[in-house]
Amino acid sequence: MSQLVDRRLSGKNRSAVNRQRFLRRFKGQIRKAVSEAVSGRGVADLERGEKISIPGKDLSEPIFHHGPGGRRNIIHPGNKEFVSGDKVDRPEGGAGAGGGSASPDSEALDEFVFELSREEFMDFFFQDLALPDLVKKQLAAVPEVKKARAGFVSSGNPSNLHVVRSMKQAIGRRLAIAAGPREARREAETALDELIEQGLGASPEAEELREEIERLKARIAAVPFIDTWDLRYANRVDQPTPSSQAVMFCLMDVSGSMDEDRKNIAKRFFMLLYLFLTKSYARIDVVFIRHHTVAKEVDEEDFFHSRESGGTVVSSALELMREIILERYPSASWNIYAAQASDGDNWEEDSPRCRQLLVQGILPLVQYYAYVEIEAEEPQSLWRAYTQVKTASRRFAMQRILTLADIYPVFRELFRKKVA
Amino acid sequence: MVESVPIPTPAAAPRQPLSEGSEWTFELLDRYDREIGRVAAHYGLDTYPKQIEVITSEQMIDAYSSVGMPVGYHHWSYGKQFLSTQKSYQRGQMGLAYEIVINSSPCIAYLMEENTMTMQALVIAHAAYGHNSFFKGNYLFRTWTDAEGILDYLVFARNFISDCEQRYGEEAVEEILDSCHALMNYGVDRYKRPARLSMAKEQVRQTEREAYLQSQVNDLWRTLPARQTADQGKQAARFPAEPQENLLYFIEKNAPRLEPWQREIVRIVRKIAQYFYPQRQTQVMNEGWATFWHYTLLNHLYEEGKLTDGFMMEFLQSHTNVVYQPPFSSRLYSGINPYALGFAMFRDLRRVCEQPDEEDRRWFPELAGTDWVKTLDFAMRNFKDESFIAQYLSPRLIREFKLFAVVDDDQEDKLEIAAIHDEAGYRSVRQLLSEQYNLGNREPNIQVYDVNVYGDRSLTLRHYMHNRRPLGDTTPEMLRHVARLWGYTVRIESVNQDGQSSQVVTCQL
Numbered sequence: 001m002s003q004l005v006d007r008r009l010s011g012k013n014r015s016a017v018n019r020q021r022f023l024r025r026f027k028g029q030i031r032k033a034v035s036e037a038v039s040g041r042g043v044a045d046l047e048r049g050e051k052i053s054i055p056g057k058d059l060s061e062p063i064f065h066h067g068p069g070g071r072r073n074i075i076h077p078g079n080k081e082f083v084s085g086d087k088v089d090r091p092e093g094g095a096g097a098g099g100g101s102a103s104p105d106s107e108a109l110d111e112f113v114f115e116l117s118r119e120e121f122m123d124f125f126f127q128d129l130a131l132p133d134l135v136k137k138q139l140a141a142v143p144e145v146k147k148a149r150a151g152f153v154s155s156g157n158p159s160n161l162h163v164v165r166s167m168k169q170a171i172g173r174r175l176a177i178a179a180g181p182r183e184a185r186r187e188a189e190t191a192l193d194e195l196i197e198q199g200l201g202a203s204p205e206a207e208e209l210r211e212e213i214e215r216l217k218a219r220i221a222a223v224p225f226i227d228t229w230d231l232r233y234a235n236r237v238d239q240p241t242p243s244s245q246a247v248m249f250c251l252m253d254v255s256g257s258m259d260e261d262r263k264n265i266a267k268r269f270f271m272l273l274y275l276f277l278t279k280s281y282a283r284i285d286v287v288f289i290r291h292h293t294v295a296k297e298v299d300e301e302d303f304f305h306s307r308e309s310g311g312t313v314v315s316s317a318l319e320l321m322r323e324i325i326l327e328r329y330p331s332a333s334w335n336i337y338a339a340q341a342s343d344g345d346n347w348e349e350d351s352p353r354c355r356q357l358l359v360q361g362i363l364p365l366v367q368y369y370a371y372v373e374i375e376a377e378e379p380q381s382l383w384r385a386y387t388q389v390k391t392a393s394r395r396f397a398m399q400r401i402l403t404l405a406d407i408y409p410v411f412r413e414l415f416r417k418k419v420a
Numbered sequence: 421m422v423e424s425v426p427i428p429t430p431a432a433a434p435r436q437p438l439s440e441g442s443e444w445t446f447e448l449l450d451r452y453d454r455e456i457g458r459v460a461a462h463y464g465l466d467t468y469p470k471q472i473e474v475i476t477s478e479q480m481i482d483a484y485s486s487v488g489m490p491v492g493y494h495h496w497s498y499g500k501q502f503l504s505t506q507k508s509y510q511r512g513q514m515g516l517a518y519e520i521v522i523n524s525s526p527c528i529a530y531l532m533e534e535n536t537m538t539m540q541a542l543v544i545a546h547a548a549y550g551h552n553s554f555f556k557g558n559y560l561f562r563t564w565t566d567a568e569g570i571l572d573y574l575v576f577a578r579n580f581i582s583d584c585e586q587r588y589g590e591e592a593v594e595e596i597l598d599s600c601h602a603l604m605n606y607g608v609d610r611y612k613r614p615a616r617l618s619m620a621k622e623q624v625r626q627t628e629r630e631a632y633l634q635s636q637v638n639d640l641w642r643t644l645p646a647r648q649t650a651d652q653g654k655q656a657a658r659f660p661a662e663p664q665e666n667l668l669y670f671i672e673k674n675a676p677r678l679e680p681w682q683r684e685i686v687r688i689v690r691k692i693a694q695y696f697y698p699q700r701q702t703q704v705m706n707e708g709w710a711t712f713w714h715y716t717l718l719n720h721l722y723e724e725g726k727l728t729d730g731f732m733m734e735f736l737q738s739h740t741n742v743v744y745q746p747p748f749s750s751r752l753y754s755g756i757n758p759y760a761l762g763f764a765m766f767r768d769l770r771r772v773c774e775q776p777d778e779e780d781r782r783w784f785p786e787l788a789g790t791d792w793v794k795t796l797d798f799a800m801r802n803f804k805d806e807s808f809i810a811q812y813l814s815p816r817l818i819r820e821f822k823l824f825a826v827v828d829d830d831q832e833d834k835l836e837i838a839a840i841h842d843e844a845g846y847r848s849v850r851q852l853l854s855e856q857y858n859l860g861n862r863e864p865n866i867q868v869y870d871v872n873v874y875g876d877r878s879l880t881l882r883h884y885m886h887n888r889r890p891l892g893d894t895t896p897e898m899l900r901h902v903a904r905l906w907g908y909t910v911r912i913e914s915v916n917q918d919g920q921s922s923q924v925v926t927c928q929l
Binding site for chain 2: 002005015019022026059074075079083084085112
């Protein structure tokens, strides 16, 4: 007789190791795909997995096989009109009628598509950024939640039973259910009193009424003191914690010298700040300000993809940012973060003004201001002005960026505060 | 009063079905299994002990991606296989096959929990009795594989490879495995009988073998003859003396630069390739046999009144899908369906035994009118696809399948229809179809021809061309794999039927 075994519970995820091997083996291609995916995503859109596709030929497993040519005999089923000796044209696109033996894996020609989970995606995203492990862990973690009260529900576990509420329910139910009999009893008693007043206290009608009253009394007494549907439980729901709000300003120079590569680096920089903020704040607004000689608030699409040319006046962006803060984001109720990316160009006369704006107008309002200078040949005038700001304030961080790995140090201060 | 007309039942026995609904339970599985086993015994099916395992679809995909090996070492290609199987399963492009079964003792058959009772019964009949008896009976499996040893050997292989990964790093092991996998089809002995496998013996012998092999190799390469004799020596003795078909075996024994642990990995892949070799040679027979028996066993139970009509409808629908052969002009066509051909051949064989007509008596005088159970049993035991078709494909089947032969010659402008399903063509179609299942024709015939022992240690492979067919475009990549294992330059020459070599590809190291 056969042995029956239930294996459903054992050996889940048995191929997880093979999956890891696969990802490691093709990390180059996957990283490329991830980086393309990042370019296609919004700054705030990091909380999901990704469909990755790799060219099939990169991961084919070769075997020796026959190439086209030579003489081949092939047997096919389903002959309709051929008789032996017929000559037929070769079918389009391929040697031989319908391929046949030993052809290479046809799947190999297609794209190989599979899903990366959110964790795996984040992992690849972080790989370039050279984040310390502890920080990676913090960022990738699912937001912590705290239980908050949210009214009462009619089902729950006994430890959440709310006695006062349940008793209130019970009273209401008792009143409602007993209301009818009680009314009837009152009427019967009045009728009986009337009979007694008329001296008919011993008549059969009076007897009947007395029985009726007894019956109603019993019915009222039979209404249960507390019943299962009276029970009320305290309801608790998960709430992300802490639940305050933040606004993040993304400032970028879009003058001609900022090319796609630089913008891509800038994007990572903004994304990282955003990720950090999601761990601390439940609600985050993102404001995009781009500038050349004048600044403008735009949506994300315009921010990253439209190109302008012309000179650069950074202070215009700072002024606009200050206006927006004063108008829409009072610093009493908003945590304000700002990230500025630029290639360092600025109109020489403008830099001192920027410094002044920052120190007096903006830094008192914001939590943190991070500035990156991307692929600048040598420190530009803005850099010199900002260096002075840095010595004046701890809320200000700046960094020159050549590779993606340089981004993280900008946030070091920010992360250290949280880790400690 | 209305007279009720009795509905004629196909069954002689009164209906007492084993179950009515489509839900399965472990009790029901057990009852069905007992009944199927009883009928199988009635037909004389001889099987290994059976172990039926209920698994989830995820586990099924997993089993799929590791070719059904219940224990496998880790490799990225299995991860890739898993992902692509999972993808097409989720998109609904494919149903998972009913079953995966390999010839081990006990024979493990997997049932997927999502399936209905009907499907479970079908799989039990198909895998646990059909395939199982084939594994136990067929001469190829009997000679080439050891059902009792394989599970142990797979455990040994996995442990050994994961030890190597810890000691030498995952990348180093992966490189060797990649190259070995690429050569897997050339890791089999086609003619020599292999030694039996067992974990205990393997482990004891492995250490000895390591030392011994290394000394052998050292011995081979130690010979550094005097310079003046080098030319004569090269002319006099070619090494190996005879061309060798088993590339992996040759590499395992002779590659100059492999470490002992690398040799052992080559050996493991080679052993596993050898183990699966009979399956590749008996696809039509094996699937045909299993399909024939699930069909026969379940019909027998139905006639006994043990199965409901609903059960049979579901069963037949699924069965019909499996044995469907799309014609060559169909969009669905991708070669001859081994289930369809094998099933049709075994059924036809039974028909020839039971109700032979004039044509059958002419073609199969020794079969017509014999006991079909015995005849089928004989056919199952003593053939592989190639010889099975050559022996048993009947003219009637050739007509039913409307088989025809196409000659595709690159020296002609057009394809030629060489033979069709008519009196003149039967023998030729049968012979060509049989050759189509000859693995030797399907894969390029590549052998180890020469090693330049006294010179640069380069390895020369020879591709013996058949019908002028050249090698495909993967050849340079494949040579890199061979060179990685061999450690020195590798070249391959294609030799045509007249013994002249034409195309040469070299991989310099």
